[in-house]
Amino acid sequence: xxETDAALAELAARxxxxxxxxxxxxxxxxxxxxxxxxxxxxxxxxxxxxTLAAAAIWARLEAALGTVTADRIVREPEDALRALGLSRPKxxxxxxxxxxxxxxxxxxxxxxxxxxAEAMAALTAVTGIGRWTxxxxxxxxxxxxxxxxxxxxxxxxxxxxLKRLGARPGPATMxxxxxxxxxxxxxxxxxxxxWYRVSRQDLPA
Numbered sequence: 001x002x003e004t005d006a007a008l009a010e011l012a013a014r015x016x017x018x019x020x021x022x023x024x025x026x027x028x029x030x031x032x033x034x035x036x037x038x039x040x041x042x043x044x045x046x047x048x049x050x051t052l053a054a055a056a057i058w059a060r061l062e063a064a065l066g067t068v069t070a071d072r073i074v075r076e077p078e079d080a081l082r083a084l085g086l087s088r089p090k091x092x093x094x095x096x097x098x099x100x101x102x103x104x105x106x107x108x109x110x111x112x113x114x115x116x117a118e119a120m121a122a123l124t125a126v127t128g129i130g131r132w133t134x135x136x137x138x139x140x141x142x143x144x145x146x147x148x149x150x151x152x153x154x155x156x157x158x159x160x161x162l163k164r165l166g167a168r169p170g171p172a173t174m175x176x177x178x179x180x181x182x183x184x185x186x187x188x189x190x191x192x193x194x195w196y197r198v199s200r201q202d203l204p205a
Contacts, residue, residue: 025194073098093128148185150174158196
C-alpha cells in the first residue's frame with residue numbers, strides 16, 4: 001500500500017462524506033512537480049488562466065528561453081516577456097522571484113528542508129508569492145502531506161457541495177472542517193479538487 005493509499009483509507013475511516021468522495025473520484029491524478037525555480041515560476045504564471053492558455057504561454061517561454069532559470073529571467077527584457085503572453089503584473093512577479101533566487105535571498109534548496117510554517121514564510125517573503133502559491137508549491141513540488149489551501153475557491157465550493165452547506169465556507173470554516181483530517185489534509189485537498197470536477201457533472205452527491 002502506498003502512502004497515498006494509506007492516507008485515503010484513513011481519511012475515509014474518519015469522515016464518511018470524504019469516503020464517499022474518494023469512491024466517486026477513483027484514482028487521484030498525479031500532480032507532482034519537480035521542486036525548483038521553474039515550477040514555482042510556472043505556478044505564478046498559471047494563476048487565473050485556463051489550463052490551455054497557461055500551457056501555451058509556458059510553451060512559448062520555454063521555446064524562447066530554453067531552460068527556464070532565474071538568471072535567464074533576470075536578463076530577459078520586460079517587453080520580451082510581455083510578448084510571450086505574460087501580463088505586466090506577472091512579468092513583475094517573475095522578475096522579482098528571479099532576482100530573489102539569483103541573488104540568494106530565496107534559497108529553494110534550503111526551503112525543502114524547512115518545516116511547513118517556515119517554508120511558507122520564506123516563500124511568501126517574496127513579493128508576488130502569496131499564501132496560495134506557496135501552498136501549491138509545498139503540496140505538489142515538495143510533497144508536504146498536511147498542506148491545506150483553505151483559501152482555494154474550488155476547494156471551498158467542493159467542500160460546500162460535499163457537506164451540503166448553505167454557503168461556501170471561508171478559510172476559518174475550512175480549517176475547522178478539516179481539523180480531523182490532519183496530518184493528511186493535502187491528500188484530502190487532492191480528493192476535493194477531483195470531487196469538484198465530478199460534482200460539476202451533476203452526479204449524485
